[in-house]
Amino acid sequence: MAKQKVVVTGGAGYIGSHTVVALHEAGFSPVIFDNFSNSKPEVLDGIARIIGEKPQIFEVDCRSKAELAQAIEACASDGQIAGVIHFAAFKAVGESTERPLDYFDNNIGSTVSLLEAMTAAGISNLVFSSSCTVYGQPDAIPVDEQAPILPAESPYGYTKQACERLITDAFNSSMPLSACLLRYFNPIGAHPSAAIGELPLGHPNNLIPYLTQATAGKRGPLTVFGNDYPTEDGTCIRDYIHVMDLARAHVASIHWLLSNPASCEAFNLGTGEGKSVSQVIAAFEKANGIAVPYSFGPRRAGDVTAIFANAGKAERALGWKCELSLEEALRDAWKWQQKLTEG
Ligand code: UFG
Numbered sequence: 001m002a003k004q005k006v007v008v009t010g011g012a013g014y015i016g017s018h019t020v021v022a023l024h025e026a027g028f029s030p031v032i033f034d035n036f037s038n039s040k041p042e043v044l045d046g047i048a049r050i051i052g053e054k055p056q057i058f059e060v061d062c063r064s065k066a067e068l069a070q071a072i073e074a075c076a077s078d079g080q081i082a083g084v085i086h087f088a089a090f091k092a093v094g095e096s097t098e099r100p101l102d103y104f105d106n107n108i109g110s111t112v113s114l115l116e117a118m119t120a121a122g123i124s125n126l127v128f129s130s131s132c133t134v135y136g137q138p139d140a141i142p143v144d145e146q147a148p149i150l151p152a153e154s155p156y157g158y159t160k161q162a163c164e165r166l167i168t169d170a171f172n173s174s175m176p177l178s179a180c181l182l183r184y185f186n187p188i189g190a191h192p193s194a195a196i197g198e199l200p201l202g203h204p205n206n207l208i209p210y211l212t213q214a215t216a217g218k219r220g221p222l223t224v225f226g227n228d229y230p231t232e233d234g235t236c237i238r239d240y241i242h243v244m245d246l247a248r249a250h251v252a253s254i255h256w257l258l259s260n261p262a263s264c265e266a267f268n269l270g271t272g273e274g275k276s277v278s279q280v281i282a283a284f285e286k287a288n289g290i291a292v293p294y295s296f297g298p299r300r301a302g303d304v305t306a307i308f309a310n311a312g313k314a315e316r317a318l319g320w321k322c323e324l325s326l327e328e329a330l331r332d333a334w335k336w337q338q339k340l341t342e343g
Contacts, residue, residue: 083125270309
């Protein structure tokens with residue numbers, strides 16, 4: 001029997017590329033829709049090294065209904081599409097405050113176009129890439145899916161809330177739609193083969209890519225943004241999840257949608273454990289036997305003090321939970337950085 005296809009928008013990106021690998025390993029045929037606006041075509045070679053073949057790819061700007069419709073039609077002509085996983089979006093919090101229109105246009109515009117194209121093609125299953133940023137600084141941690149959605153701190157955060165809302169509104173209308181809204185905590189690490197990983201173009205804003213580049217001597221020392229927070233060691237607490245665990249959650253979501261038609265649910269995806277920035281640095285040094293050059297600096301605007309997941313709902317409904325440790329994620333992140341350094 002022919003494998004079922006899963007369309008992965010933004011499939012050449014960081015989480016997208018790892019999900020493409022996980023889908024292939026689970027017996028699906030992943031099809032990438034990507035315009036390489038924040039990724040490189042070489043990612044496809046990395047995926048091919050792992051799965052033994054280049055995935056099918058359509059160069060599509062997901063804001064364009066016409067391009068989406070054409071690609072979906074071509075894709076459906078020789079196989080059945082089980083669903084769509086929608087990653088394609090801009091994702092830098094700071095940049096979104098400088099280019100809000102681009103973020104609204106790209107992130108919200110692409111989701112509207114995708115929903116219309118899916119409806120026209122009769123595809124109802126959608127997995128949406130959301131973020132724990134929708135919770136802001138929650139009153140209680142670990143945070144579960146019942147926690148209120150707080151006013152967004154950035155245009156980026158607002159686009160995630162708006163897309164969740166528009167998917168939920170579409171679900172509540174007469175549109176035939178089933179959706180998983182996946183609220184990621186902090187994805188880190190890389191495929192253990194180091195054939196794919198995170199490829200931040202330019203100055204990395206997130207902790208682990210900056211930390212690994214600083215440790216490799218490609219950047220100045222890491223600045224830890226604030227050590228005067230009301231936490232045990234004064235640094236912020238987050239829930240760092242191995243990108244391979246996160247990738248598997250997308251496969252579990254597709255399976256869940258296939259057996260739960262006409263459903264729309266949000267799921268937190270995290271380990272359930274909070275780690276401070278200082279703990280992450282210490283764990284990285286221990287896991288890799290190398291010192292991280294760093295110093296403490298002022299707080300970064302918009303950072304919440306502490307957030308980590310209650311991921312119980314995902315475990316109960318999707319049968320998914322994290323299997324990989326922080327140390328494994330940090331070892332894989334360093335292996336990937338070393339590969340990049342070697343060229
Ligand atoms: N940090 C540093 N130095 C750096 C970079 C980060 O100390 O150079 C600290 C941050 O202050 C924070 C922690 O490391 O305490 C994690 O920061 P990241 O930028 O890696 O991740 P965030 O938690 O800020 O951001 C993540 C996602 C966003 C999402 C946000 C919601 O990357 O997409 O969570 O809180 F919007």
